Amino acid sequence: MKTLVIAEHDNGALKPETSKTINAASKLGFDIDVLIAGLNIGAMSEQVAGIEGVTTVLTADNALYQHQLAENMAELVLAIADNYTHIVASATTTGKNFMPRVAALLDVAQVSEIIEVIDSDTFKRPIYAGNAIATVKSLDSKKVITVRASSFDLQNQQSPASINALDTLSDTQLSDFVSVEQTESERPELTAAEVVISGGRGMQNGENFALLNGIADKLGAAIGASRAAVDAGFVPNDMQVGQTGKIVAPNLYIAVGISGAIQHLAGMKDSKVIVAINKDPDAPIFQVADYGLVADLFEVLPQLENAL
Amino acid sequence: MKVLVPIKRVIDYNVKARVKADNSDVDLANVKMAMNPFCEIAIEEAIRLKEAGTATEVIAVTIGAKAAQEQLRTALALGADKAIHIETDEKLESLHIAKLLAKLVEQEAPELVILGKQSIDSDNNQTGQMLAALTKRGQGTFASKVDINANTVNVTREVDGGLQTVALKLPAIVTTDLRLNEPRYASLPNIMKAKRKPLDVIAADSLGVDLTPRVQLMKVEEPAKRSGGIIVEDVAQLVEKLKTEAKVI
Numbered sequence: 104m105k106t107l108v109i110a111e112h113d114n115g116a117l118k119p120e121t122s123k124t125i126n127a128a129s130k131l132g133f134d135i136d137v138l139i140a141g142l143n144i145g146a147m148s149e150q151v152a153g154i155e156g157v158t159t160v161l162t163a164d165n166a167l168y169q170h171q172l173a174e175n176m177a178e179l180v181l182a183i184a185d186n187y188t189h190i191v192a193s194a195t196t197t198g199k200n201f202m203p204r205v206a207a208l209l210d211v212a213q214v215s216e217i218i219e220v221i222d223s224d225t226f227k228r229p230i231y232a233g234n235a236i237a238t239v240k241s242l243d244s245k246k247v248i249t250v251r252a253s254s255f256d257l258q259n260q261q262s263p264a265s266i267n268a269l270d271t272l273s274d275t276q277l278s279d280f281v282s283v284e285q286t287e288s289e290r291p292e293l294t295a296a297e298v299v300i301s302g303g304r305g306m307q308n309g310e311n312f313a314l315l316n317g318i319a320d321k322l323g324a325a326i327g328a329s330r331a332a333v334d335a336g337f338v339p340n341d342m343q344v345g346q347t348g349k350i351v352a353p354n355l356y357i358a359v360g361i362s363g364a365i366q367h368l369a370g371m372k373d374s375k376v377i378v379a380i381n382k383d384p385d386a387p388i389f390q391v392a393d394y395g396l397v398a399d400l401f402e403v404l405p406q407l408e409n410a411l
Numbered sequence: 412m413k414v415l416v417p418i419k420r421v422i423d424y425n426v427k428a429r430v431k432a433d434n435s436d437v438d439l440a441n442v443k444m445a446m447n448p449f450c451e452i453a454i455e456e457a458i459r460l461k462e463a464g465t466a467t468e469v470i471a472v473t474i475g476a477k478a479a480q481e482q483l484r485t486a487l488a489l490g491a492d493k494a495i496h497i498e499t500d501e502k503l504e505s506l507h508i509a510k511l512l513a514k515l516v517e518q519e520a521p522e523l524v525i526l527g528k529q530s531i532d533s534d535n536n537q538t539g540q541m542l543a544a545l546t547k548r549g550q551g552t553f554a555s556k557v558d559i560n561a562n563t564v565n566v567t568r569e570v571d572g573g574l575q576t577v578a579l580k581l582p583a584i585v586t587t588d589l590r591l592n593e594p595r596y597a598s599l600p601n602i603m604k605a606k607r608k609p610l611d612v613i614a615a616d617s618l619g620v621d622l623t624p625r626v627q628l629m630k631v632e633e634p635a636k637r638s639g640g641i642i643v644e645d646v647a648q649l650v651e652k653l654k655t656e657a658k659v660i
Contacts, residue, residue: 393640
């Protein structure tokens, strides 16, 4: 019994999801190898080697994997899959993209977005936008699993594990990278931030999201949005917190002008402390908030910025 | 080009799912059902391709019990040309669905398959990727833009931190994200017309796919409830509580 974790990175920096996914994998109770695929990944490989619980780091350092396209990633994982009983990646847009492809090629089911490891076959995962938690047991001999990283802790450090370069290369030639448009931001990423402040439909338009900037600056917060705000065209979808967007669990979550639709709650209700600012005292967001402020957001946001 | 759009009948997205008292599953008895919202976006995209002259035929397919024909009729009313119902009363998993769809892709040879990125009941986000693997096609998941060229399709994908565009060789598989389009509503005349459009029924077990369960559902529970907190008077009290009580700032 042995576990393979696939590292999450953006080809420049290792993502905290990697450490949290290794934490989840460590609960399976087997030795863990980590595969990292990308281009010029030497420094990141060394970082991975220093994460507690890692036995060996396997690197695939080639232009073929620079953008971690699903078709070639799946072939790469498939090439070494024989050595492992459990294959685990974080449920980011990268992991969600290639892991089901791996599972289908191995002819096994995938268990998606686990939030708890019960034993090496059995896991808890949210269904129905987090309105129910299913306990599922995988009956396949090989398990393919994605992990909701926000449900797990960061691992400690260790003295570096060994790093082995893989010489497997396989180009499916099914897809080519064309371009990427990174959202430019000085702020931390939503899924990694200690503090998140999100705006909803109550913000009224995209310009008003600027009211959150000053507060976010002072708190070192990431800025998010509800699906309603995204659907209304106020802000881009990559800011969306919710079941169909990003799942966050910061120390402090501030929901501004967000009513608290089920699908939004599913994305933030594991936050340690939740603050809700809404002028509607009956908004469902207050049922999950530790601190509620019933007020007009346009009045209190400037006050909050000054008070911090 | 022929476009295949697999759709799923799920709990209506406005209805809150409730767990059965015996914790065996979510209770769907007498609950309003509808087409999965991401599948509506998939149908819409296919119809727009047809309206633009890119697609020649749009086929909607669903896999499930007889009741799912209701959602196929909706797809026909929205503009699909024909519908296929792969009928089964078994509760199937994404891998089974992908395998059944792969059989259909073999028969129908669509150049493009558009699916929703996930269904709002099981929240698996797997079927499109698995279908792409089984049919050895490229995949453009979480699409916010689909651009068809002569032999390729450019798909702009919603990824963590921004947008990524990939070029896939046709035939290919695309899964939809929220911003791809805004689905239309079916008009009454089109709903009437849809009743006369072809709807073929195929028995799932006639397709030669092993439908043995791979995952066992042990238990379904309500999520842990968060106890509601307090209402503060003003910003000053909020900041004071966050500093001294919650100690998060």
